[in-house]
Amino acid sequence: MADKIPSISESEWEVMTVLWQEAPKTANEVILSLQECTDWKPKTIRTLLDRLVQKNAVGVNKNQRIYTFFPLxxxxxxxxxxxxxxxxxxxxxxxxxxxxQFIQEDSLSDEEINELRRILEKKQKKDE
Known part of the structure; x- marks a missing residue:
């Protein structure tokens, strides 16, 4: 499945996040959502939406007068x-x-270490 999923840039990821929160959305709704947290121009956001459609990461419902976008x-x-x-x-x-590398370089609390231990033990039991 992973090879079917297109590579998504950081900017495109922002657009996807808006669509994952609530979809379908019109281009204007996506623009309004993103303008709350970015300084992107509407044209930039429309370009990102178009790219995601071309990459088959986002679908478009063209059955209505106003197109709506949704994550694939x-x-x-x-x-x-x-x-x-x-x-x-x-x-x-x-x-x-x-x-x-992450474990050696990052200082983990006892709670985080115990949580990692629980996750690994659960994984080990599942795989047995």
């Missing part, structure tokens, strides 16, 4: 694909080397 992939699917792409590019595809 869930946020979870896109996050998973983005994480896999990152691990592949930066860590040669191995999750272990990434986790080791």
């Amino acid at each position: 992939f869930s946020q979870d699917e896109c996050q998973r694909a983005e994480a896999q792409s990152f691990i592949k590019r930066i860590y040669g595809g191995t999750m272990k080397s990434m986790l080791v």
Whole structure:
């Protein structure tokens, strides 16, 4: 499934976030949402929407007088694909080397360590 999910730029991710929160939305609704948190011009936002449609990340409902846009992939699917792409590019595809680096370089609280331990134990039991 991950290979079907298109690569999404940081700016496009902002547009997707608006659509994941509530869809379908008209271009004007997307513009209004994004102008609350960015200084992007309406033309920029329309260009990003068009790019996402061309990449098949966003669909368009043309059955109405005003077109509405909706995501073709869930946020979870896109996050998973983005994480896999990152691990592949930066860590040669191995999750272990990434986790080791983060754990060694980041100071984790006892609570965070215990939570990681619980997650790993749950994963281990699931895989058995």
